Amino acid sequence: QVQLVESGGGLVQAGGSLRLSCAASGGTFSTYVVAWFRQAPGKEREFVSAIRWSGTTTMYADSVKGRFTISRDNAKNTMFLQMSSLRPEDTAVYSCAASRGPVLYSGSSRYQYWGQGTQVTVSS
Numbered sequence: 364q365v366q367l368v369e370s371g372g373g374l375v376q377a378g379g380s381l382r383l384s385c386a387a388s389g390g391t392f393s394t395y396v397v398a399w400f401r402q403a404p405g406k407e408r409e410f411v412s413a414i415r416w417s418g419t420t421t422m423y424a425d426s427v428k429g430r431f432t433i434s435r436d437n438a439k440n441t442m443f444l445q446m447s448s449l450r451p452e453d454t455a456v457y458s459c460a461a462s463r464g465p466v467l468y469s470g471s472s473r474y475q476y477w478g479q480g481t482q483v484t485v486s487s
Contacts (some may be wrong), residue, residue, distance in 0.1 A: 364474040365390040373479060374482030375449055379485070383444040385459030392416040396464040397442045399433065400471055401455035401483075410469035411457070412444060422467045427453075434470050449485045456480040 371383040386395065398413035412433040413422045421433055431451075435442040442459060457482075460474035468474075 365461055365482050367461060367478035369457065369459050369478045369481040372457060372483045374484045374486065377450055377485055377487050379449050380445070380447045381449065381483060382447065383457055383459075383481060383483070385441045385442040385444075386441065387461065390461075390476075392437075392440065392461070395461050395462045396474075397435065397456045397459060398467075398474060399442075399444045399457055399459055400474075401453075401457045402480075403452075403455040403484045406455075408458075408471050409455075410471070413469070414442065415465065415467065420467060423467065424469070446483070451484075451485050451487045453483065454485050455483060457477055457483050 368386045395416045399411040400408050401411050402408040410424050414433045419446045430447050432445040459478045461476040462474045
């Protein structure tokens with residue numbers, strides 16, 4: 364069974380940076396797509412970014428383009444989200460998700476596996 368475990372969340376001031384990690388296990392990920400979603404209090408879950416486990420294809424939400432960078436380390440079965448120029452509106456629980464691929468989707472229903480999430484809080 365695929366398991367995803369996030370880490371790296373925390374409290375940061377506006378304009379600062381954080382790097383989130385998502386460690387994956389329990390599967391053969393070569394064809395998978397992995398993604399980050401976030402959910403702020405009282406709001407719906409929102410797509411952030413996605414990447415194919417193999418290759419360089421990525422996708423970003425407009426709200427994070429130019430500020431966030433998704434990447435992965437295949438040898439360590441770990442995905443990352445480097446977040447820069449953080450804003451208070453980026454405050455949310457960030458969750459990683461995986462689908463069997465190969466298409467990159469922004470809809471959460473396309474992802475079969477989910478981590479528990481990590482809190483990111485950006486103070487103004």
